[in-house]
Amino acid sequence: GEDVEQSLFLSVREGDSSVINCTYTDSSSTYLYWYKQEPGAGLQLLTYIFSNMDMKQDQRLTVLLNKKDKHLSLRIADTQTGDSAIYFCAVPPGNDYKLSFGAGTTVTVRA
Protein backbone atom coordinates (compact mmCIF):
# COMPACT_ATOMS: atom_id res chain seq x y z
CA GLY A 1 0.00 0.00 0.00
CA GLU A 2 0.84 3.65 -0.02
CA ASP A 3 3.07 5.00 2.75
CA VAL A 4 2.42 8.64 3.59
CA GLU A 5 4.64 10.44 6.07
CA GLN A 6 4.29 13.83 7.72
CA SER A 7 6.08 15.66 10.48
CA LEU A 8 3.95 15.52 13.62
CA PHE A 9 4.07 19.06 15.00
CA LEU A 10 4.46 22.63 13.79
CA SER A 11 4.35 25.78 15.90
CA VAL A 12 3.99 29.10 14.13
CA ARG A 13 3.50 32.70 15.14
CA GLU A 14 0.27 34.40 14.13
CA GLY A 15 0.76 36.26 10.86
CA ASP A 16 3.68 34.10 9.72
CA SER A 17 3.53 31.46 7.01
CA SER A 18 3.14 27.78 7.85
CA VAL A 19 4.61 25.04 5.70
CA ILE A 20 3.45 21.46 6.20
CA ASN A 21 5.35 18.72 4.41
CA CYS A 22 4.34 15.27 3.23
CA THR A 23 6.16 12.46 1.44
CA TYR A 24 4.60 9.46 -0.25
CA THR A 25 5.77 6.32 -1.97
CA ASP A 26 3.47 5.67 -4.96
CA SER A 27 4.38 7.91 -7.88
CA SER A 28 1.31 7.07 -9.96
CA SER A 29 -1.24 8.85 -7.76
CA THR A 30 -3.47 11.14 -9.81
CA TYR A 31 -4.79 13.52 -7.17
CA LEU A 32 -3.23 14.45 -3.83
CA TYR A 33 -5.26 15.99 -1.04
CA TRP A 34 -4.98 18.10 2.07
CA TYR A 35 -7.57 17.77 4.82
CA LYS A 36 -8.00 19.79 8.02
CA GLN A 37 -9.35 18.38 11.28
CA GLU A 38 -10.32 20.61 14.17
CA PRO A 39 -10.54 19.14 17.69
CA GLY A 40 -13.32 16.59 18.04
CA ALA A 41 -14.51 17.09 14.47
CA GLY A 42 -14.44 15.25 11.17
CA LEU A 43 -12.11 16.01 8.30
CA GLN A 44 -12.64 19.00 6.06
CA LEU A 45 -11.33 18.90 2.49
CA LEU A 46 -9.04 21.92 2.16
CA THR A 47 -7.59 21.61 -1.29
CA TYR A 48 -6.14 19.15 -3.77
CA ILE A 49 -3.70 19.11 -6.63
CA PHE A 50 -3.68 17.09 -9.82
CA SER A 51 -0.49 15.14 -10.42
CA ASN A 52 0.39 16.99 -13.63
CA MET A 53 0.60 20.30 -11.76
CA ASP A 54 3.54 21.69 -9.81
CA MET A 55 1.64 24.29 -7.89
CA LYS A 56 -1.88 25.30 -7.01
CA GLN A 57 -2.90 28.46 -5.20
CA ASP A 58 -6.22 28.93 -3.47
CA GLN A 59 -6.49 32.17 -1.48
CA ARG A 60 -4.09 31.76 1.50
CA LEU A 61 -3.26 28.17 0.58
CA THR A 62 -0.49 27.12 -1.80
CA VAL A 63 0.13 23.48 -2.65
CA LEU A 64 3.48 22.48 -4.11
CA LEU A 65 4.09 19.10 -5.69
CA ASN A 66 7.49 17.63 -6.51
CA LYS A 67 6.71 14.37 -8.25
CA LYS A 68 10.35 13.44 -8.71
CA ASP A 69 10.96 13.53 -4.98
CA LYS A 70 7.38 12.41 -4.13
CA HIS A 71 7.01 15.43 -1.91
CA LEU A 72 3.89 17.47 -1.29
CA SER A 73 3.66 20.63 0.78
CA LEU A 74 0.94 22.96 1.98
CA ARG A 75 1.75 26.59 2.68
CA ILE A 76 -0.66 28.71 4.68
CA ALA A 77 0.02 32.44 4.33
CA ASP A 78 -0.75 34.87 7.15
CA THR A 79 -1.52 32.06 9.60
CA GLN A 80 -4.42 32.82 11.95
CA THR A 81 -5.51 31.29 15.26
CA GLY A 82 -8.36 29.59 13.42
CA ASP A 83 -5.77 27.66 11.43
CA SER A 84 -4.80 25.70 14.55
CA ALA A 85 -5.76 22.13 13.70
CA ILE A 86 -4.40 18.82 12.47
CA TYR A 87 -3.58 18.72 8.76
CA PHE A 88 -3.62 15.44 6.86
CA CYS A 89 -2.01 14.65 3.57
CA ALA A 90 -4.04 12.00 1.68
CA VAL A 91 -2.94 10.09 -1.39
CA PRO A 92 -4.77 7.43 -3.40
CA PRO A 93 -2.19 4.79 -4.40
CA GLY A 94 -2.05 4.42 -8.16
CA ASN A 95 -5.41 3.67 -9.72
CA ASP A 96 -6.92 2.64 -6.42
CA TYR A 97 -9.86 4.57 -5.05
CA LYS A 98 -8.75 4.36 -1.43
CA LEU A 99 -7.15 7.27 0.35
CA SER A 100 -4.01 6.62 2.38
CA PHE A 101 -3.62 9.23 5.08
CA GLY A 102 -0.53 10.44 6.84
CA ALA A 103 -0.55 10.58 10.65
CA GLY A 104 -1.30 14.30 10.54
CA THR A 105 0.63 17.45 11.43
CA THR A 106 -0.64 19.34 14.47
CA VAL A 107 -0.32 23.06 13.79
CA THR A 108 -0.34 25.36 16.80
CA VAL A 109 -0.63 29.10 16.18
CA ARG A 110 0.78 31.26 18.96
CA ALA A 111 0.07 34.95 19.45
Add this chain to the structure above:
Amino acid sequence: EAEVAQSPRYKITEKSQAVAFWCDPISGHATLYWYRQILGQGPELLVQFQDESVVDDSQLPKDRFSAERLKGVDSTLKIQPAELGDSAMYLCASSLGQGVYEQYFGPGTRLTVT
Protein backbone atom coordinates in the same frame (compact mmCIF):
# COMPACT_ATOMS: atom_id res chain seq x y z
CA GLU B 1 -24.53 23.26 2.28
CA ALA B 2 -25.08 19.49 2.23
CA GLU B 3 -23.28 17.53 4.93
CA VAL B 4 -22.66 13.97 5.98
CA ALA B 5 -24.63 13.22 9.14
CA GLN B 6 -23.52 10.77 11.82
CA SER B 7 -25.00 9.65 15.11
CA PRO B 8 -24.40 9.35 17.93
CA ARG B 9 -21.56 11.84 18.29
CA TYR B 10 -20.28 10.11 21.43
CA LYS B 11 -20.75 6.58 22.72
CA ILE B 12 -19.45 4.94 25.86
CA THR B 13 -19.93 1.21 26.14
CA GLU B 14 -18.60 -1.64 28.21
CA LYS B 15 -16.47 -4.31 26.60
CA SER B 16 -18.42 -7.28 25.26
CA GLN B 17 -21.46 -5.08 24.55
CA ALA B 18 -22.84 -4.36 21.10
CA VAL B 19 -22.67 -0.88 19.60
CA ALA B 20 -23.96 0.63 16.36
CA PHE B 21 -23.21 3.80 14.44
CA TRP B 22 -25.32 5.45 11.77
CA CYS B 23 -24.35 7.54 8.77
CA ASP B 24 -26.41 9.50 6.24
CA PRO B 25 -24.27 10.59 3.27
CA ILE B 26 -24.71 13.65 1.12
CA SER B 27 -27.74 13.20 -1.11
CA GLY B 28 -26.79 11.73 -4.46
CA HIS B 29 -23.45 10.35 -3.31
CA ALA B 30 -23.20 6.75 -4.46
CA THR B 31 -20.02 5.88 -2.58
CA LEU B 32 -19.90 5.64 1.20
CA TYR B 33 -16.88 4.97 3.37
CA TRP B 34 -16.38 4.03 7.00
CA TYR B 35 -13.02 4.92 8.55
CA ARG B 36 -11.54 4.30 11.97
CA GLN B 37 -9.22 6.93 13.39
CA ILE B 38 -7.16 5.97 16.41
CA LEU B 39 -5.94 8.91 18.47
CA GLY B 40 -2.78 10.38 16.99
CA GLN B 41 -3.17 8.61 13.65
CA GLY B 42 -4.75 9.24 10.30
CA PRO B 43 -8.04 7.60 9.30
CA GLU B 44 -7.90 3.98 8.12
CA LEU B 45 -10.52 2.66 5.72
CA LEU B 46 -12.70 -0.10 7.18
CA VAL B 47 -15.29 -0.57 4.44
CA GLN B 48 -16.44 1.03 1.23
CA PHE B 49 -19.85 0.79 -0.42
CA GLN B 50 -20.82 1.53 -3.98
CA ASP B 51 -24.58 1.99 -3.72
CA GLU B 52 -25.68 -0.99 -1.61
CA SER B 53 -22.73 -3.23 -2.47
CA VAL B 54 -19.53 -3.65 -0.51
CA VAL B 55 -16.55 -3.03 -2.78
CA ASP B 56 -13.81 -3.19 -0.17
CA ASP B 57 -13.91 -4.58 3.35
CA SER B 58 -10.38 -5.94 3.44
CA GLN B 59 -9.52 -4.05 6.64
CA LEU B 60 -12.79 -4.75 8.44
CA PRO B 61 -12.39 -7.19 11.38
CA LYS B 62 -15.23 -9.38 10.22
CA ASP B 63 -15.38 -11.52 13.35
CA ARG B 64 -16.83 -8.57 15.25
CA PHE B 65 -17.59 -5.77 12.80
CA SER B 66 -20.40 -5.62 10.27
CA ALA B 67 -21.64 -2.91 7.95
CA GLU B 68 -24.68 -2.54 5.78
CA ARG B 69 -26.21 -0.06 3.38
CA LEU B 70 -29.45 -1.81 2.53
CA LYS B 71 -31.11 0.76 0.28
CA GLY B 72 -27.94 2.35 -0.96
CA VAL B 73 -28.47 5.51 1.06
CA ASP B 74 -27.74 5.52 4.80
CA SER B 75 -25.48 3.00 6.46
CA THR B 76 -24.93 1.29 9.81
CA LEU B 77 -21.66 0.03 11.26
CA LYS B 78 -21.92 -2.46 14.12
CA ILE B 79 -19.43 -3.87 16.57
CA GLN B 80 -20.29 -6.97 18.58
CA PRO B 81 -18.71 -7.61 21.00
CA ALA B 82 -16.80 -4.38 21.59
CA GLU B 83 -13.23 -4.64 22.83
CA LEU B 84 -11.06 -2.08 24.61
CA GLY B 85 -8.95 -1.66 21.46
CA ASP B 86 -12.00 -0.49 19.51
CA SER B 87 -11.91 2.88 21.29
CA ALA B 88 -11.47 5.36 18.44
CA MET B 89 -13.23 7.90 16.27
CA TYR B 90 -15.41 6.31 13.59
CA LEU B 91 -15.74 8.53 10.56
CA CYS B 92 -18.15 8.25 7.68
CA ALA B 93 -17.44 9.86 4.33
CA SER B 94 -19.17 9.99 0.98
CA SER B 95 -18.30 10.84 -2.59
CA LEU B 96 -20.18 11.09 -5.87
CA GLY B 97 -18.63 7.88 -7.14
CA GLN B 98 -15.68 5.56 -6.91
CA GLY B 99 -13.66 7.34 -9.52
CA VAL B 100 -14.22 10.76 -7.95
CA TYR B 101 -11.81 11.08 -5.09
CA GLU B 102 -13.22 14.08 -3.28
CA GLN B 103 -14.51 12.55 -0.07
CA TYR B 104 -16.62 14.56 2.33
CA PHE B 105 -16.51 13.56 5.98
CA GLY B 106 -19.08 13.60 8.73
CA PRO B 107 -18.30 14.80 12.27
CA GLY B 108 -17.56 11.28 13.48
CA THR B 109 -18.62 9.12 16.43
CA ARG B 110 -16.19 9.01 19.34
CA LEU B 111 -16.36 5.51 20.85
CA THR B 112 -14.97 4.75 24.29
CA VAL B 113 -14.96 1.13 25.42
CA THR B 114 -14.51 0.61 29.18
